Amino acid sequence: MPLDDALTARMAEPDFWPVYLFEDDAPDVYDEDAEDQESLVARFQLGGGFALVLDLTLALEYVDLALAAPGLPEPVTVGWDDQAHFHPHVMPWQELDLLCRAVALHDPELRHPGPMLALLCRFAFLADGDDLDGVTPLVDAAFGLMRSGGGEGGVRAETRDWFDLRDLRGTGVAWTSRADGHRAVGQYHRDGLPLYSLRAPDSEDFPFAGWSALLARARERIDTAAGDRALRAPAVRQALDRCTASDGYEHLAALADALTAVGYTHPVLMRAVTQPGHRAEACWAVETLSGLPQGELMPRWFGPSPLADSGSWRLSLTLPGAERPWRFGQQVAEELRTALQEARLGRAEVGGSMSRPEGGGYVHVEDHLDVLIRDDLALGVTIIARVLHSHRAAETATLRHAGKKDAVIPLRLPT
Structure with a gap:
């Protein structure tokens, strides 16, 4: 299981998310008399030895994200977040969304949007070119599914806080290719939030090869799901065409019937179409089934982001x-x-x-x-x-x- 019983139970307690997200009104859970402060671990696995390992110690306000991959003797930290010397800028939004989709396809217990996105979005950031119309619905949905309340009028408070802390658009952030071909990120002038990332071009601490292999594994998982021959059937394509329109959510039942008729049985995508936890889950499933670029359908279904003109x-x-x-x-x-x-x-x-x-x-x-x-x-x-x-x-x-x-x-x- 990606989320063990201790973490699952802890996430259901009222103080978990305020403490985990370092919210201003979070209660103090530090116990100076405890020999070992509470540490919880989640493993988001992609198979083949690939996983993201989240280790959080709430009482110390410390969250560590590590990569497990073939060739690495043990998980290697790719970023951490705390209230002092944080390095949380691990990945752009597109990579986090990709990984959440791929992990959901691999493990039916982890729906997307859901706990993985809510827990890991602190390690993703926005950079030039990111379209908020495709981002806001997923982040909002993830926190809405994990926490009760807080969704009245516009975006959720957690979504807005994440946006304020991780919006690096216009701050000089740019991606480059290292000599070994792996992507690295730097900040070449700063007007706004600073970049704190282990993924710098000259870094010796970031597992570049393992991370690139992780992303390749995720894309392979998506491509495999989208490449099923049953999806080429004319009736399925017609149903998908209707679902990729702006009112596509209204045509999910017809798509489910068409998929069933041709014997399509992928459990995760069929559940997302027939019984989505949120409209955003059905949206990325339709994107996958239709072969649309990642994030293209979200703005059609949800319209402009409430944060589009925010600063x-x-x-x-x-x-x-x-x-x-x-x-x-x-x-x-x-x-x-x-x-x-x-x-x-x-x-x-x-x-x-x-x-x-x-x-x-x-x-x-x-x-x-x-x-x-x-x-x-x-x-x-x-x-x-x-x-x-x-x-x-x-x-x-x-x-x-x-x-x-x-x-x-x-x-x-x-x-």
């Missing part, structure tokens, strides 16, 4: 601490977080503070807040200004675009 800005807010209470930074962060969340515009948190020794003790110098603004920068800055003006702190505070010392943003209230 986010990471800001740094510095609050001088002179003559302020020690918890002033925390208080402002809490007020900002509440105001931004109520306006559905982002969040804020304390990123650090500075003190200096003086008179046998320490004097609070300043606090640094990390602020995320979504979609409407001007309104977000106005909310920040209002909170700071209410504390008479706007004149001494400094708001900048993160990582840009000269990009100071005025904290004026609108007239």
